[in-house]
Amino acid sequence: MNRKTIFITGCSSGFGQMIAQHFQQHGWNVAATMRTPEKDTLLHTLPNVKLYRLDVTIPETVDAAVIQAITDFCKIDVLVNNAGYGALGIFEKAKEEDMRRQMETNVLGLMRVTKALLPHFRANRSGTIINIGSVAGELAFPYFALYNASKYAVNGFSKALYYELKMQGIAVKLVLPGMMKTDFFGRSMTVFEDNAVKGYEKFEETTRHNIMHMAERGEDPALVVRTVFKAATTDTFRLMYPVGWQARLLLILKYILPHPLLRRIMETAITRRKI
Numbered sequence: 073m074n075r076k077t078i079f080i081t082g083c084s085s086g087f088g089q090m091i092a093q094h095f096q097q098h099g100w101n102v103a104a105t106m107r108t109p110e111k112d113t114l115l116h117t118l119p120n121v122k123l124y125r126l127d128v129t130i131p132e133t134v135d136a137a138v139i140q141a142i143t144d145f146c147k148i149d150v151l152v153n154n155a156g157y158g159a160l161g162i163f164e165k166a167k168e169e170d171m172r173r174q175m176e177t178n179v180l181g182l183m184r185v186t187k188a189l190l191p192h193f194r195a196n197r198s199g200t201i202i203n204i205g206s207v208a209g210e211l212a213f214p215y216f217a218l219y220n221a222s223k224y225a226v227n228g229f230s231k232a233l234y235y236e237l238k239m240q241g242i243a244v245k246l247v248l249p250g251m252m253k254t255d256f257f258g259r260s261m262t263v264f265e266d267n268a269v270k271g272y273e274k275f276e277e278t279t280r281h282n283i284m285h286m287a288e289r290g291e292d293p294a295l296v297v298r299t300v301f302k303a304a305t306t307d308t309f310r311l312m313y314p315v316g317w318q319a320r321l322l323l324i325l326k327y328i329l330p331h332p333l334l335r336r337i338m339e340t341a342i343t344r345r346k347i
């Protein structure tokens with residue numbers, strides 16, 4: 073049997089690790105990339121999985137991992153751009169470094185890995201690029217200004233890239249999860265701190281409380297894994313893959329409600345009083 077190969081970023085935890093494990097169990101080769109492979113306790117033990125050091129913000133690690141994975145597996149069939157984190161909080165409290173790091177990781181990092189794999193996909197006249205976007209790339213939420221900006225960029229990038237790669241035989245797919253129960257709102261969330269910025273106390277306390285409350289009720293991340301598997305194994309150019317009831321509901325509301333009304337509902341539900 074000719075095994076297919078998937079290349080995934082951000083495999084140390086959450087969706088990335090689960091996607092790697094799922095594809096391995098379904099007979100795929102997996103190029104599992106992460107910032108610190110020496111900390112891995114699971115994936116390196118699985119057959120047909122190889123680990124590569126890759127930090128999406130360090131171009132040399134991207135190029136080296138892509139070259140090595142192509143050398144090891146000869147052909148990459150699917151790229152999953154998963155690595156990312158959430159820089160949340162009151163925008164006025166964000167530092168220059170917070171802004172740069174969020175965009176550098178979630179947006180430029182994803183573009184960088186895509187660009188590194190494109191010559192290989194084009195030479196094969198095939199390949200699938202699956203970007204883990206977010207419903208936060210289709211709708212804006214209070215407290216999410218920087219993260220929203222990064223995911224709107226990911227979603228917009230994916231939608232535009234779709235056209236130019238389709239004629240090369242390469243499919244771009246955009247997976248749109250709602251809030252999922254990974255450790256995203258723990259290990260992968262940074263909150264801006266700046267005691268000199270006053271005046272947001274009540275808004276911040278309520279909004280943060282409500283966001284964390286909703287995150288605790290996040291959906292099963294296995295839904296994302298199954299959706300990525302479907303996107304990778306369905307031979308079509310379908311672009312959008314919403315995941316879970318939250319994402320579906322929010323996207324329906326976005327299309328049927330007038331935007332001022334939707335904004336008012338969101339504002340009342342999230343910022344006015346604690347859930």
Ligand SMILES: NC(=O)c1ccc[n+]([C@@H]2O[C@H](COP(=O)([O-])OP(=O)(O)OC[C@H]3O[C@@H](n4cnc5c(N)ncnc54)[C@H](OP(=O)(O)O)[C@@H]3O)[C@@H](O)[C@H]2O)c1
Nearest residue numbers: 082084085086087107127128155156206251252254256260
């Ligand atoms: N969970 C949700 O509710 C949700 C919803 C929509 C979209 N998403 C998106 O899903 C993706 C995965 O998140 P998750 O929920 O699975 O959270 P997670 O478990 O915290 O995973 C995030 C992964 O990204 C990696 N990462 C962060 N910065 C990186 C960098 N510079 N280079 C390479 N890897 C880096 C982390 O690696 P380290 O261990 O090195 O930090 C980790 O493996 C993210 O893009 C996130 O925006 C999540």
